[in-house]
Amino acid sequence: MTKPMHTADRVMLLMALIPYLKEHGPTTVNDLAVTFHVEPGILRKLVRFLGVAGVPGETLTYQHEDLFDIDWDALEQDDIVHLTQTVAVDDTPRFSSRETVALMAGLQVLQTVLPEPMRSSAERAAEKLARVEPVTDGSAGLSLSAASPDERITLLASAIAQHKQLRFEYRSVSGDVTERTVDPLTLRQRGDPWYLLAHCHDRNDSRTFLADGIRSPVVLADDAE
Structure with missing residues (x-):
């Protein structure tokens, strides 16, 4: 006795069937059944459903160009599945x-x-x-x-993801240059600039650093607290 195919399995099969047919072209039902390990009868039902399925257009209604289409004569007479129109998957x-x-x-x-x-x-x-x-x-x-x-952004984000401390030189907007060791917390973008929010060990307090002011950042082996 054939095991029934659940709705989720049918959807997954349809999603796999469309790109397969686009790549391989017209294919017999029996060949598709062997490829996808499904009974030919079930496959025929899914193909017939596919022939009336689609994606609603901009007006949220179905026009001919919004529907999949198959060569119905090839299916009924020769048991061949031939997609003649696809939608959405080409977007x-x-x-x-x-x-x-x-x-x-x-x-x-x-x-x-x-x-x-x-x-x-x-x-x-x-x-x-x-x-x-x-x-x-x-x-x-x-x-x-x-x-x-900006390679700095990638490095800062990596340190946050790994929960590691950072050390870098920081040039403030006033031009002062200091060396900082921080526990990085998060990155934020306000407009175009990126900012690093972190706990600064040198100031023993939370600080916000402009990413453009960070120089020579190094991810340390020490875990962030």
């Missing part, structure tokens, strides 16, 4: 410049704390994201290279 994500930089910075921080092979996956994702053309939103001066827009 390319669009990010603003600020969103792209934030995602890339986050991925680069993850590279410092993730084990292999997850670290390599994060690195590849950052490289792919760097090739995405952002939506123009007036965010001038934001780097979209595979490297961090």
Whole structure:
């Protein structure tokens, strides 16, 4: 007796079926059944459902271009599944410049704390994201290279994630230069500038540091308190 397929399993199968058909083209039901380890009868029902499924358009109604479509004659006469129209899966994500930089910075921080092979996956994702053309939103001066827009931000975020102390030289807005050892707490961005909120051991108090004023930051082996 065939084990019943739950709704979640059907959804996962449909999500896998669409890219497979886009890559391999028209495929017989039996071949798909073998590939996805499912009964041919269940697969036919899912394909028929796919032929009337879609994503509502801007008017929140379904037009022909908002629906998947299949070659019904090929299915009924030759038992072949042929997608003739797909929706949504062809859409390319669009990010603003600020969103792209934030995602890339986050991925680069993850590279410092993730084990292999997850670290390599994060690195590849950052490289792919760097090739995405952002939506123009007036965010001038934001780097979209595979490297961090500011290596200091990546290092500071890494120290926060690892709960490690930081040591750096700090140049205040008045021009004074001091050496600080801190427990980094969080990073915040106000407009374009980044700020590090931390407990400063040299002042024995909480301080907010402008990231642009931080020079030669080093992550220490000591754990942050």
